[in-house]
Every structure is written in structure tokens, then in C-alpha cells.
Amino acid sequence: MGLLEAILISVIAASTPLLLAAAGELVVERSGVLNLGVEGMMIMGAACGFAGCWLTGSTFLGALCGIAAGAALSLVFAMLTLGLAVNQVAAGLALTILGTGLSGLIGAGFVGQRIVPAPHLDIPFITTLPVVGKLFFGQDGFVYFSILLVIAIWWFLYRTRAGLILRATGDNHTSAHALGYPVLKIRLLAVLFGGGCAGLAGAYLPLAYTPFFIPGMTAGRGWIALALVVFSSWRPGRLVGGAYLFGAVTILQLHAQALGLGIPSQLMTSLPYLATVVVLVLISRSRGIAGSAAPASLGMVFVPDR
Amino acid sequence: MQLVLEKRAERSTLIAVASPLIAIVLTLVTMSILFAILGKNPIAALNVYFVEPLTDTYTLGEIIVKATPLVMIGIGLSLCYLANVWNIGAEGQFLIGAVCGSWLAVVTNGTGAGYWVLPAMLVLGAAGGALYALIPALCKVRFGANEILTSLMLVYVAELILDYLVRGPWRDPKGMNFPTTAAFDPVATVPTLFDGSRVHAGSIIALLVVIAATVMLGRTIKGFEIRVVGAAPRAARFAGFSADRLVLFTFAVSGALAGLAGIIEVAGPVGVLQPGISPGYGFTAIIVAFLGRLNPIGILIAGLFLALTFIGGEGAQISMKIPLDLTKVFQGILLFYVLACDSMILYRIRLIATPKKSAPASVQGNVHGTA
Numbered sequence: 001m002g003l004l005e006a007i008l009i010s011v012i013a014a015s016t017p018l019l020l021a022a023a024g025e026l027v028v029e030r031s032g033v034l035n036l037g038v039e040g041m042m043i044m045g046a047a048c049g050f051a052g053c054w055l056t057g058s059t060f061l062g063a064l065c066g067i068a069a070g071a072a073l074s075l076v077f078a079m080l081t082l083g084l085a086v087n088q089v090a091a092g093l094a095l096t097i098l099g100t101g102l103s104g105l106i107g108a109g110f111v112g113q114r115i116v117p118a119p120h121l122d123i124p125f126i127t128t129l130p131v132v133g134k135l136f137f138g139q140d141g142f143v144y145f146s147i148l149l150v151i152a153i154w155w156f157l158y159r160t161r162a163g164l165i166l167r168a169t170g171d172n173h174t175s176a177h178a179l180g181y182p183v184l185k186i187r188l189l190a191v192l193f194g195g196g197c198a199g200l201a202g203a204y205l206p207l208a209y210t211p212f213f214i215p216g217m218t219a220g221r222g223w224i225a226l227a228l229v230v231f232s233s234w235r236p237g238r239l240v241g242g243a244y245l246f247g248a249v250t251i252l253q254l255h256a257q258a259l260g261l262g263i264p265s266q267l268m269t270s271l272p273y274l275a276t277v278v279v280l281v282l283i284s285r286s287r288g289i290a291g292s293a294a295p296a297s298l299g300m301v302f303v304p305d306r
Numbered sequence: 307m308q309l310v311l312e313k314r315a316e317r318s319t320l321i322a323v324a325s326p327l328i329a330i331v332l333t334l335v336t337m338s339i340l341f342a343i344l345g346k347n348p349i350a351a352l353n354v355y356f357v358e359p360l361t362d363t364y365t366l367g368e369i370i371v372k373a374t375p376l377v378m379i380g381i382g383l384s385l386c387y388l389a390n391v392w393n394i395g396a397e398g399q400f401l402i403g404a405v406c407g408s409w410l411a412v413v414t415n416g417t418g419a420g421y422w423v424l425p426a427m428l429v430l431g432a433a434g435g436a437l438y439a440l441i442p443a444l445c446k447v448r449f450g451a452n453e454i455l456t457s458l459m460l461v462y463v464a465e466l467i468l469d470y471l472v473r474g475p476w477r478d479p480k481g482m483n484f485p486t487t488a489a490f491d492p493v494a495t496v497p498t499l500f501d502g503s504r505v506h507a508g509s510i511i512a513l514l515v516v517i518a519a520t521v522m523l524g525r526t527i528k529g530f531e532i533r534v535v536g537a538a539p540r541a542a543r544f545a546g547f548s549a550d551r552l553v554l555f556t557f558a559v560s561g562a563l564a565g566l567a568g569i570i571e572v573a574g575p576v577g578v579l580q581p582g583i584s585p586g587y588g589f590t591a592i593i594v595a596f597l598g599r600l601n602p603i604g605i606l607i608a609g610l611f612l613a614l615t616f617i618g619g620e621g622a623q624i625s626m627k628i629p630l631d632l633t634k635v636f637q638g639i640l641l642f643y644v645l646a647c648d649s650m651i652l653y654r655i656r657l658i659a660t661p662k663k664s665a666p667a668s669v670q671g672n673v674h675g676t677a
Contacts, residue, residue: 036454040638084649085311089392089454091645098638104631115444209503215631220462227455244529266470273459277445303311303653 007248010134012143013209015247017042017201019146022232022239023153024197029229030157033168037077038091039222040099041195042202047103048106049203050213059118063142063203064181069190070199073099078191082184085301096222104215110118117210118142122220131215140208145186147240149197154236164189170295173302183302198222219221220273227276230282233293249275307661311653318651325647326578326597326608332647333640337674340635346626354625355618365621366501369613374512375400375567375584377609379591380521382560386598387522390536391556395442395457396564397588398464399435401567404572405468406434408579412476412487423493435565437463443557447550453557461588469581476579486580496574508570515563517601530555565568585616586634590606593641596648612637 021038028035048069053062080086080159116139121127127138158165169176173183174213201221206213224246232238253268321328337355338348359365386393414423430548442456469485469486478488496506523529535542535552542549572579593611594598597606619633 076642080646080649083309083311084646086645087602087655088593088650090596091642093394093589094638094641094645097589097634097641099595099633101634101636105629106636108631109630157572220459222423223455223458227452227459230452230455263472266466266473266476270463270466273462276459277451277456280451280456281449284445284452303313 002169007255009139011244011247011251012135012139012249013247015243016143016146017204017209017221017241018225018228018246019150019201019243020142020204021198021222022228022243023150023236024194024201025185025225026229026234026236026239027153027166027192027197028190029158029298030170030234030295031166031187032173032192032295032300033081034088034186035077035081035095035191035194036075036089036226037073037095037099037222038194038225039097039218040096040224041101042121042197042205042215042218043103043201044073044099044106045070045202046165046205046217047107047110047202047213049199050115050206051106052114052137053115054110054113059141059207061115062115062149062207063200066199066203066207067196068199071195071275072187073102074191076196078188081237081301082153082187082191082298085303087301088299089119100216105212106239107215113212114183115207115211117211118186125297142204142208145304146301157236160271163295167295170297173297173300176238177302177304183304197223209278222273224276227280229277229292231279232297233283246272246275255300308658309655310658312656314652316652321647321651322599322615324390325651326599326644327508327602329640329643329647331596331610332643334637336629336639336643340632341628342475344628344632346628350432350514351622351626351628354622354628356619357615359614359617364503364607365617367505367522368617370509370609372613374506374509374574375587376573376591376594377512377516377562377606378474378570379564379588380605380609381515381602382563383531383591384595384598385519385523386560388536388554388600389532389552389556390539392454392552393439393442393457393560394454394592395461395588396460396560396591397584397586398461398586399439399561399564400459400568400571400584401464401468402432402438403435403561403568404579404583405464405471405568406565407431407569408476408487408490408572409448411490411573411578412493415488415491419493420493421577423491424496424573427494427573428566431560431569432566435568436562438565439552439557439561443503443554447553453553457653465581466631468583478578482572484580486578488612490573491577495577496570498574500657504575506570506574508567508574511566512578516602516611523602528555530651564591564641574580589618590637593637593644596641597644599648 021087025035026039044133047064049066054066073095077091080091088267120138120140123137127133141202156165165181169181169183169186177183202218205217208249228239228246231242249272253271257265257268311344335353338352341348341351355497359369379400383396386435407430410427410430410595417529424531438460441460442453445456446453459540472485472487476487478486496508531552534545535547535549541547572583576583590612594608599610615633619630622628623630638656
């Protein structure tokens with residue numbers, strides 16, 4: 001296996017959690033809700049996903065536990081922001097603080113334990129093809145699922161009536177309400193979906209990326225996923241490119257550190273975060289000319305009149 | 307039957323006063339349940355958490371030590387949140403303030419410099435925090451980049467800058483390879499106020515900040531401007547208030563306060579620059595700001611209360627083996643309840659009859675909210 005191939009494979013592994021979490025958040029934001037608690041839901045997904053896998057010995061059941069944990073946490077967020085019309089930014093921050101604490105509590109007993117990492121696809125003859133074999137046919141299930149998920153989201157948003165209604169809700173909740181669409185119910189479902197995706201993204205880390213759990217192992221990936229949604233201009237297609245770009249930055253800094261170029265490791269580690277700031281600035285700047293691509297009702301409180 | 311949210315005709319003053327207290331009571335009930343789940347006696351645990359720290363003069367002092375940065379950062383953040391500006395990177399501004407102030411302590415270490423060192427360090431700390439906060443503020447004003455994400459990203463960067471300095475150029479040569487600077491000279495240290503306690507002069511500065519913020523918000527045009535821009539941006543534009551300049555102002559002030567808190571923390575209770583100088587003060591201060599209803603006096607009380615949870619959490623870890631992470635869970639739940647109770651100032655919950663399923667199409671528009 002050549003170095004380039006190894007790098008590409010690790011880029012995909014590093015990108016997958018970003019893609020999963022950002023894909024879920026994209027649907028949430030398209031419905032008009034800004035859930036800043038992605039980081040909290042991810043780390044809960046990581047803790048519960050690991051716990052589930054360790055207890056059952058099954059990656060699949062572990063992933064389900066992660067999804068359930070993320071969705072459960074997002075339900076709390078939905079109850080506050082949709083049910084009680086609480087400020088979404090503040091509630092999202094609360095969710096991250098709560099998720100960090102709860103995951104530490106749940107994961108404490110599992111630190112230092114190991115599990116069998118998620119199996120990789122292995123098709124006789126095809127997976128062993130040079131260069132492309134392992135890259136396209138030798139990944140774990142999460143990777144393929146994340147791609148399918150983005151395609152499904154694209155199809156849902158742009159090719160189904162329900163997707164059109166969801167986008168309408170995000171662009172103008174007053175009109176959507178006047179047309180008779182249950183704005184809060186639509187948003188509840190979107191938030192739960194986003195929570196499940198964030199939970200799965202978190203679960204990917206201990207189940208496939210590293211076969212153990214460390215408190216705080218999401219290391220800001222939830223926040224980077226939020227930035228990716230802005231980067232993608234709320235379009236699923238661009239999300240894939242963005243996620244792989246960020247995955248590449250993460251991996252390249254690791255390889256650069258390994259080469260020992262005399263650059264302080266802290267500078268290299270800070271690259272994904274700095275890249276996020278730079279990308280946000282560049283995207284927002286070009287957007288300033290073309291007009292904002294954000295859903296028009298994003299982050300606004302909606303209380304239906306009677 | 308169905309629960310719906312209904313806007314009140316006017317703000318409920320009763321709930322505005324009572325909401326933080328209701329939130330605290332609800333949090334305590336939730337915590338009791340959590341303690342029971344963890345197999346601990348809830349009464350004993352609550353006692354360790356919230357009562358025992360108040361019965362001993364040393365821990366009382368520790369509460370004040372912990373409350374000092376929380377109040378200072380919380381005041382700055384409240385200015386941002388009042389103006390509807392979202393600085394959530396106070397943790398990073400705190401660290402950079404600590405780094406900038408410590409630079410002077412490191413270069414003057416052992417040179418016998420005079421008493422000007424500490425005041426200069428405080429100025430550097432505040433300036434460093436303010437400049438670091440201006441990065442996301444400028445990105446927002448100049449390019450329209452979301453300040454929530456950029457300010458948060460810079461927290462990670464600040465942690466790494468601090469880590470680099472104390473492992474690299476600023477490491478104490480006699481420090482047995484520990485990632486820490488040499489202990490600060492006495493002239494670079496914030497003096498303590500009482501014997502046998504770590505309460506230091508920084509707490510007085512925090513009180514001055516509370517007074518200054520009260521005066522500014524209640525008695526000056528700038529304070530009025532902050533509240534108008536936050537509450538009614540359109541009216542603020544007619545009044546000629548610049549939202550952009552206010553973003554820069556609130557970020558700079560909150561960054562300066564966080565930076566000042568940072569350098570006071572390292573030059574006071576900690577005494578050296580090292581990683582882990584903050585147990586998440588910058589994030590907890592967000593809760594402090596909201597629990598204090600974005601009001602300076604309220605923030606002072608809220609800061610003391612959350613400091614109590616830090617001290618109580620440490621006590622509970624030692625005496626009852628309750629994990630330290632529970633303090634974070636507690637803080638998150640508290641913020642949720644505070645926000646939920648605050649919502650009741652503007653809205654009330656009503657129980658109404660569910661509309662008939664067979665309603666004609668024209669009335670299906672009357673969809674009721676479901677929570």
C-alpha cells in the first residue's frame with residue numbers, strides 16, 4: 001500500500017464523522033432551526049455508542065445506541081426551543097455543556113477499555129485491486145452510509161414534496177403555518193433527525209476511528225460540522241466536498257507532524273480550527289456580494305397563533 | 307387536550323424575579339434524582355455540594371476565588387448578549403489574556419523589577435484578551451462571518467498557543483520538564499487579602515467591574531445603545547446607533563474582561579502559567595450571565611452560586627466519590643431550566659381542547675403547536 005493510498009484512506013476516515021454530523025445539521029437548519037449543540041450530541045453519541053458496543057459486542061448495536069443518545073439529547077433541545085420558544089443559540093450551548101458532562105459520567109467506566117473496531121468491506125479480488133481497491137471497496141460501513149445519507153438527503157430536499165415543505169418551513173415559517181403545515185412538528189422531526197446523525201457521527205469515533213473512548217474525544221468536530229453547513233451554503237452536494245477538504249487538513253497536519261519539519265506540533269494541530277475561521281471568512285465575504293444563502297427563518301423563534 | 311404556548315399581554319414581573327429561583331429548585335430536584343441513580347444518598351450529596359462549602363471559612367474564601375473570574379467574564383458576556391452579539395469564545399480570551407500578561411512576568415523574572423510589573427501585566431492581559439476577541443468581531447463586521455463559530459474555534463487555538471509556550475520557549479528550566487513557567491516573582495503576583503485564605507485583590511477588581519457595569523448599563527448612553535440594538539435593531543438604526551461598532555465594542559470589552567480575569571487567575575491563585583489554568587471558566591460564565599438575567603448584580607450572585615458548585619463538586623468527589631463531570635451536568639441542566647423559566651416571562655402555557663380531526667380544509671390552517 002503506497003503512502004498516497006494510505007493518506008487518502010485516512011482522509012476518508014477523518015471526514016466521515018464531519019460529513020455525518022453536518023448532513024444532519026443541514027436538514028435541521030433547512031427547517032429553520034439552528035442547533036448549536038452538535039458537539040454535545042456527538043460526544044454523547046461517542047460515549048453511548050462505545051458503551052453499547054462494549055456491552056453487546058456489536059458495532060451495529062453500538063451505532064444504534066449512539067443514534068438514540070444523540071436523538072434523545074436533541075429532544076431536550078426541541079422541547080425547549082420549539083415547545084417553550086427558548087433562544088436557540090443559548091439552548092444549543094446548554095446542550096453542549098450538558099452533553100460534555102453526561103458523556104464524561106457515562107464514559108468514565110469505559111476509559112481504557114477496548115473493542116473490536118468496525119469491520120471493513122472485503123470483496124474477494126476487488127478490494128485487493130491496486131490503489132482504488134481499498135479506497136473504494138475496503139471502507140467500513142459508516143463511510144458508505146454517510147455517502148448514501150447525503151444522497152438521500154439531497155433527494156429528499158429537492159425531489160420530494162415533504163422536502164419542499166421542510167425547506168418552505170425554514171424559509172418562511174409564517175407562510176408555511178398559514179398554508180396549514182405543522183411548522184413545529186416538521187421542525188421537531190428535523191431536530192430529531194439531526195440529533196440522530198450527530199449521535200452516529202460521535203459513535204463513529206470510538207467504533208471505527210479509534211477503538212477506545214476518551215472523554216472529549218470529539219475535540220471540536222461538532223463545531224467544525226456546523227461551520228461546514230455554512231461552507232456548503234446549505235447544499236448537500238457541497239457538503240461532501242467540504243467535509244473531505246476538512247478531513248484532508250486534519251490528516252495532512254498529522255503526516256506533517258510525523259515528518260518532523262521542525263514546525264511546532266501545536267501549530268499543526270491548530271490548522272483545522274484556523275482553516276475553519278479562514279473558510280468562514282472567505283465564504284461569508286463572497287456571499288456578501290451574492291446575498292445570503294441561509295434559510296430565511298434560521299434561528300428565529302416561532303410561536304403559532306391560534 | 308393539548309399544551310400550547312401563548313404570548314402574555316405584558317411581561318410577568320413576578321416570574322422575572324422568581325425565574326432564577328424556580329430554575330435552581332428544579333435543578334436541585336433533577337440532581338437529587340441523578341444522585342439516586344448513581345446510588346448516592348441525595349440529601350447527603352446535596353449537603354456536600356451546597357451546604358458544606360458554606361460552613362468553613364477556607365471554602366468560603368475558595369468560593370470567592372472561583373467566583374472572581376466567573377463574575378468578570380460573565381459581566382462582559384452579558385454586554386454581548388444584551389446587544390444580541392454572540393461571543394462564546396471567552397475561554398480563549400481568558401487564556402490569551404493570561405498568556406499576554408504572563409509574558410512580562412516571564413521576562414522580568416528574577417531581574418528585581420519594581421512594583422510596576424503587576425499593573426503592567428494586568429493592562430497587557432486585558433489588552434491581549436480584547437485584541438483576541440476583536441478577531442471574530444472584525445471577521446463578522448468586515449466579512450459577515452458567523453461570530454459564534456469563529457470565536458469558538460479560537461478557543462482551541464488559544465489552548466494550543468498556551469500549550470506551545472509553556473512546553474517550549476517559556477518553560478521553567480528548573481521545572482523538571484513539567485510544562486510550566488517559573489513561579490512568578492512577588493512583584494508579579496496579585497496580593498492576597500487575608501491570612502489563611504487565597505482570596506486576593508482581584509476580587510476587589512471584580513466588584514469594581516460589577517459597579518462600573520451597573521452604572522454603564524443604567525446611566526450612560528452606551529448602555530442604552532447596547533440595550534436598544536439588542537432589543538430593537540430597527541429602532542436602533544433610526545436612532546443612528548451603528549450595530550457594527552457595537553459588535554466591536556462589546557467583543558472588545560468582554561474580551562478585555564476575560565483577559566483580565568485570565569491574568570489575575572495566573573498571577574493570583576495559580577502563580578505560574580501552565581495548561582489547565584481554567585476549569586472552563588469561559589463556558590461556565592455563559593451560564594452565569596444568563597442565570598444572572600444579564601444584570602450585573604444578578605451576575606455577581608450567579609457567579610458566587612456557580613463557584614459554589616465547583617467547590618461543592620470537588621468536595622463531593624473527595625468525600626462521596628461522585629465524578630467531577632457531574633458538576634458540568636449540573637451546570638448544563640441549570641442553564642436549561644433558567645432558559646425555560648425565562649420563557650415564562652413572555653409566554654404562558656395553556657391547556658386547550660384538541661381541534662376536531664374532521665375540520666374542513668379552511669380551518670386546518672389553525673394548527674396548534676406541539677411540544
